[in-house]
């Protein structure tokens with residue numbers, strides 16, 4: 001599977017506030033770029049922290065992009081994927097609406113009734129890992145369900161895990177003209193952090209967009 005991570009951060013490297021409240025960091029042109037990246041993907045993924053904080057829909061805003069996908073015989077919107085070891089996604093979350101297919105990745109030890117309530121809400125459940133979603137195994141299962149190109153939007157816990165498991169192919173980060181601050185505010189890669197063997201990035205493009213800058217890396 002080819003994995004593209006895209007996220008927007010403030011000039012001081014934060015994805016949102018210490019209250020985990022979503023902040024508009026991208027400008028209109030960057031949001032259009034994000035919509036195009038979504039349209040090129042088979043699925044768009046977030047961690048359950050993002051679902052609980054933002055209730056994102058992860059669908060396409062631009063009707064022309066929907067029409068282009070349909071003309072190619074693809075589903076109108078990419079599928080949505082949530083990494084959610086303990087099935088905490090609310091059954092009425094926007095990502096489970098019927099606009100697009102949804103996959104929820106859970107761990108084996110999750111009680112059947114939680115899993116069942118999400119399945120009833122329309123999610124396709126993917127079990128991988130004993131007490132936390134094992135990303136390489138989950139991605140193999142998603143690939144068997146047709147996900148060859150995956151876009152990941154965040155948040156910081158999930159992005160760190162993807163780098164830790166060496167699963168990221170491209171990283172795009174829009175750096176917006178804001179300072180958010182806060183030692184507990186999420187950053188692009190949180191988790192435990194690396195102390196050795198830091199992932200190395202190859203800077204392939206720098207572009208001014210809106211009042212910020214888009215940094216694109218191969219991993």
Ligand SMILES: NC(=O)C1=CN([C@@H]2O[C@H](COP(=O)(O)OP(=O)(O)OC[C@H]3O[C@@H](n4cnc5c(N)ncnc54)[C@H](O)[C@@H]3O)[C@@H](O)[C@H]2O)C=CC1
Nearest residue numbers: 007008015016020047048049050133154155156157158161
């Ligand atoms: N500015 C931006 O582009 C974006 C900002 N955000 C912000 O990020 C914040 C949420 O980020 P986080 O709290 O870091 O949550 P997250 O969205 O990274 O989700 C982390 C949760 O996912 C679950 N999970 C399951 N398997 C996992 C695995 N193998 N590795 C890691 N997590 C796994 C765990 O329950 C974990 O707590 C929100 O405030 C949201 O607004 C989120 C996406 C994009």
Ligand SMILES: Nc1nc(O)c(N)c(N[C@@H]2O[C@H](COP(=O)(O)O)[C@@H](O)[C@H]2O)n1
Nearest residue numbers: 008023024025026054056057058059153
């Ligand atoms: N690319 C980007 N720029 C920003 O400025 C942002 N605040 C975000 N946030 C993430 O976008 C997702 C919302 O998706 P929907 O519009 O509901 O489809 C969500 O994951 C946010 O955290 N992204």
